[in-house]
Amino acid sequence: MRNIRPTLVGQKSITSIVNDIIATDLSYQDCLQNNYxxxxxxxxxxxxxxxxxxxxxxxxxxxVTAIKRARKFYHVHDHVISSILLESTISVKTDVAKISTVKxxxxxxxxxxxxxxxxxxxxxxSESISSITLVFDDKLLNxxxxxxxxxxxxxxxxxxxxxxxxxxxxxxxxxxCAIAFYNQISRRHINIEDTVSCxxxxxxxxxxNDVGGAFDAITKLISQVRQYRNNxx
Numbered sequence: 687m688r689n690i691r692p693t694l695v696g697q698k699s700i701t702s703i704v705n706d707i708i709a710t711d712l713s714y715q716d717c718l719q720n721n722y723x724x725x726x727x728x729x730x731x732x733x734x735x736x737x738x739x740x741x742x743x744x745x746x747x748x749x750v751t752a753i754k755r756a757r758k759f760y761h762v763h764d765h766v767i768s769s770i771l772l773e774s775t776i777s778v779k780t781d782v783a784k785i786s787t788v789k790x791x792x793x794x795x796x797x798x799x800x801x802x803x804x805x806x807x808x809x810x811x812s813e814s815i816s817s818i819t820l821v822f823d824d825k826l827l828n829x830x831x832x833x834x835x836x837x838x839x840x841x842x843x844x845x846x847x848x849x850x851x852x853x854x855x856x857x858x859x860x861x862x863c864a865i866a867f868y869n870q871i872s873r874r875h876i877n878i879e880d881t882v883s884c885x886x887x888x889x890x891x892x893x894x895n896d897v898g899g900a901f902d903a904i905t906k907l908i909s910q911v912r913q914y915r916n917n918x919x
Contacts, residue, residue, distance in 0.1 A: 700736060703735075704753055708756050729746050733746065774854070783824035784891065787820075789814070789815070793834060843879065845893060851887065855886055871904070876892055876900050877893070879893065
């Protein structure tokens with residue numbers, strides 16, 4: 687009896703590698719998501735890399751097939767994610783500043799003081815193992831700056847804006863929503879200076895001169911989801 691298992695294993699390997707390559711390149715994802723991908727052209731581009739990873743030559747048709755299979759992962763069609771995106775709203779806070787400090791008992795106490803003093807103002811805090819970042823209305827910059835010693839401050843940045851996406855509560859336990867926002871902004875070659883999730887809000891900090899492009903990117907994402915939903919109902 688003919689053994690077809692090696693062929694199946696080989697095909698699975700090609701599909702897996704193609705998925706990995708596409709997952710690390712936003713331009714490939716974009717052309718698949720927006721239906722302008724030339725499958726043969728993309729196959730020619732990535733075929734050498736696949737062959738290098740597999741250690742053998744492969745035919746073009748198998749790469750084209752793998753790309754077509756991967757295409758379904760780059761359409762915003764998941765019902766739950768689509769529902770969340772459709773119910774999300776966007777707001778923009780311009781004239782934002784940022785201060786990053788080393789993390790210590792002293793600076794944590796200072797951060798608490800900043801929050802207490804400015805409880806009615808826009809202020810967001812995120813922390814890592816070794817640092818703390820505060821993002822706030824830039825009219826507070828001087829008063830917040832004075833709370834910290836010079837040697838504790840890692841970075842001060844002004845001329846920023848906050849893109850704030852307000853979503854329904856389902857976003858808290860639904861994977862894939864936040865990355866949809868980030869991908870749209872990254873595809874515009876806009877750097878996200880800082881980001882934090884606060885309950886149902888996703889906050890993305892960008893430079894002031896990028897805020898228009900970032901807002902347009904998120905708006906178009908929601909429009910694409912709405913159009914897809916309308917075309918499939």
